[in-house]
Amino acid sequence: MGRRLAVPTLPYTDLKTAIGRVIDGALLIFLIFSALSITVAQAALLLALVAWALRLLLAEGFRQLRLPLLLPMAGFFLASVLATLTAVDPYLSGRELRNIFQPALFYLVVNHVMEEERATTLTRVLIAVGALVSGYGMWQAVTKGVDFRVHGTLSIYMTFAGVLMLIDTLALGQALFTTLSRRTLWLVPALLLLTAALLMTHTRGAWLGLAAGVSLIVWLRKKRWLLTLPLAALAIFLLVPHAVQARIGSVFDPQDVTARERLYMWGSGLMIIRDHPWTGVGMEGLKRVYRDYKHPMAYQERTSHLHNNVLQVAVERGLIGLAVWLWLWAAYVRHAWRIYGSLGPQEGGSRALVVGSLAGVTGFHVTGFFEYTFGDSEVIMLVYFLMALPFLLKTPAWGLPTPQGQSGT
Structure with a gap:
């Protein structure tokens, strides 16, 4: 043998x-x-x-396992399954269910990182990477002209803008809520690069998202500083190239072509919801039905999304899905706000993580009034990472939940 x-x-x-x-x-x-x-x-x-x-x-x-937000998370998945069963194209809708692994990132970070120092390190790695790709974006602006909408290393400028907006809010939270030292002074040039590259994407929704996130961070840091934001915005407006100034001005132009097209799309979305109120048309179903609801003045014959998170969720998953989706975000804000309130002034690192999370999610939703950010994989995966930051902290407002309480809203 x-x-x-x-x-x-x-x-x-x-x-x-x-x-x-x-x-x-x-x-x-x-x-x-x-x-x-x-x-x-x-x-x-x-x-x-x-x-x-x-x-x-x-x-x-x-x-x-720590399972915050489990009920709304599970409820939204079940609403998506229900929408698939009644979808205009169940096969297309069912394919989108494969993205269930994305929200699992939230629970992975909550249960594996579990320390402020490790979370801060990961956050700063993300900020450093964001600064590097922002530098590449600025190189694109220099070599291709200020009218070029920079997209960095990503394929679409709107996605690039959404990613930069999230990282920008994280960086500002770190800069304002932690003590700057020789080891962290790099956050200042990183912020400048991130903001400059975001401006050069010419993406107005992401600009408004950043403005909302920055306002929240400044308000939480020192309310009086809010008075300086209009001056800062004016200074930025005067310093940016004319092409960016024109793009900023178009935010307030009711005759803007893309703004009108969005209004037409939103009207079509409301009509679809009227005809498919409870479970929607299913994920990807908009592609099949949009032409039947297209506004006669709209120039776009087909579309996969309506440039609005709330409308898109309601169209695809119905009012049932929208209700659970809104529940998820309301529960997140309630818990994250409670966690922030439990932290003392001396806990700057923890406060920076929570504030960066809240500001990033706020910016995500403001941007989502004008873009379907919830359907952008690069953006939503980072949002799930940001959402986890408050819940990995061991605070009296959260701590280690008991088995009976770990699935709370």
Whole structure:
């Protein structure tokens, strides 16, 4: 009989440690590539989720899971399934259910990071990457002209703008709520690069989102500073190229072509909701029905979205889906605000994370009045990361929930 080969095995604790390092590395890769490549970012996220599931199985740690916002999260998924069952094209709608792994990022960060220092490090890695791609965006503006809508390393300028807006609010939260030192002074030029590149995307919705996020951060830091924001906005307006000034001015122009087109789309969306009120037309169903509801003055024959989060969710998932979706965001704000209120002035690092989260989500929703940001994978995955930041902190307002309370709203 042949000799048996000895197969080396890892001790149980070493295996858990190794899996934890895989999760750490995959999360880091996800954040680095979130502003570089959606393919690599999603692959890294899937790897992190698989490794996390394996670690939970090995440790039998499901009872210790922290599951904030579970009820609205699960409710929205069920509403999406219901919309798929009644969709105008169930196959197309069902394909979109594959994106269920994206909100799992929220629970991965809440349960795996769990420390302010680690969360701050990940956040600053994201800010540094954002500053680098912003530099590339500014190079595009210099070489291709100020009329060019920079898109950085991404394929679409609107997506690039949405990503920069989220990172910009994170950076401002870090700069205003933590003590600047030699190690963190780089946040100032990073902020300048991020804001400059965002301006050069010529994306008005993201500008308004940034303005809302910045206003919230400044209000929470020192309310009197709000008085300086109009002066800062005026200074920026005077410094930017004429093409950007014209784009800013078009925000208030009722005759703007793209603004009129959005109004036509929104009217069509309301008519679709009238005819499909409860469960909608299903995900991707708008492509099938839009021509039947198209405004006669609209120039776009087909569209996959209505440039508005609320209308798009209602059209695709009906009023049932919209109600649960709004519940999710209301529950997030309620919990995050309570967590912020439980933090003292000396907890600058924790406050920076919570404020950056609240400001980023606020900017996301303001931008979502004019774009379908909820359907933009690069943007929404970063939003789930931001949403997790308040909940990973061990505070009296959250702490470690009991099994009976961990699925609360």
